[in-house]
Amino acid sequence: MYGLINEAIQGLVTENFGEEAWIKICAQAGLDHTEFLSMQQYPDSETYDLVGAASSVLGMSPELILETFGRYWVQYVGSQAYGELMDAAGTSLGEFLENLDHMHSRVMISYPSLRPPSFRVQSNTAHEIILHYSSERPGLCPLVVGLLYGLADRFETRIEVDSLDGTAEGVTGVFKITLLNFDEEQS
Ligand code: HEM
Known part of the structure; x- marks a missing residue:
């Protein structure tokens, strides 16, 4: 990497x-x-x-290190030279996740040998997002969980992340992201 x-x-x-x-x-x-x-x-x-x-x-634990690093990474790239790239990828968590592969493609302008993961949003409603992750690298699902919490902080959204599915080697994962602000906005 x-x-x-x-x-x-x-x-x-x-x-x-x-x-x-x-x-x-x-x-x-x-x-x-x-x-x-x-x-x-x-x-x-x-x-x-x-x-x-x-x-x-x-x-x-290694999982906690990865999750903590994921949260940190969002602040790290968001506040550095990559802030604009992050801003351009969306104004809400759902929109950002939809554009994530495109954003990594733009990162490849500076890092041409990048081997980024791929993300696919299966569904995106006001209260829940289902996200598929796939990578060529094993064991990084806890990193994705931390990244999602970091992104939620960035968009001032409170979320809960549940891992729904994944391969034993951890090269793919499916995450359910529950948007907690939704209930507050309704009440
Ligand atoms: C503009 C901001 C970003 C930059 C510059 C960036 C750049 C990178 C770089 C350099 C790598 C290492 C891969 C390699 O060297 O082949 C990487 C990996 C990764 N990125 Fe990004 N990234 C950004 C934002 C994000 C965000 C917001 C997410 C949120 C989900 C994300 C998810 C990941 C994951 C999960 C990996 C681990 C590699 C893997 O799963 O195979 N990145 N990124």
Whole structure:
């Protein structure tokens, strides 16, 4: 994956746990470097190893690390050079999710070797969205859950995410997103 991802993991760790924790995590992951270049590609195994090492150094499950990172990622790209790209993808959670593949295609202008996941909105009503995720990478469904909560924060929408289905290797997943504001608006 592009270094942009590993750089964001570094941001999450150093902002919340300090520089020393990050150095420990890189050592535990068996890396001989602690910095990444956003535009350079690194083996996916480095990212998985960083998540595994963060889990043992910080005493959090890998799933929780991925979910926390998903929430952080939305703020990270939303407040950086990619804010406009995010803004252009929609003004509501449903609209944004409908446009997500298109948004990643636009990201490919800067990152031509990107291998993005794919998302399909099966249904989108005022109170529920059914979202299908597919990737060539295993085990990232908890990341998607965190991303969805991060996007909900961005659109000031309260949601609950349930995983409905998925393959054991986690390369596909189906998520039910319940929009909680809907009930408030009705009452
Ligand atoms: C403009 C903002 C964004 C940028 C610049 C961006 C960029 C990237 C990059 C560089 C990767 C690594 C893939 C690779 O290097 O081959 C990636 C992966 C991924 N992105 Fe995005 N992304 C953005 C927004 C989002 C959002 C809002 C979501 C919300 C669902 C998302 C979902 C994912 C997921 C789940 C992956 C993991 C890879 C996989 O599942 O195979 N991205 N993205």
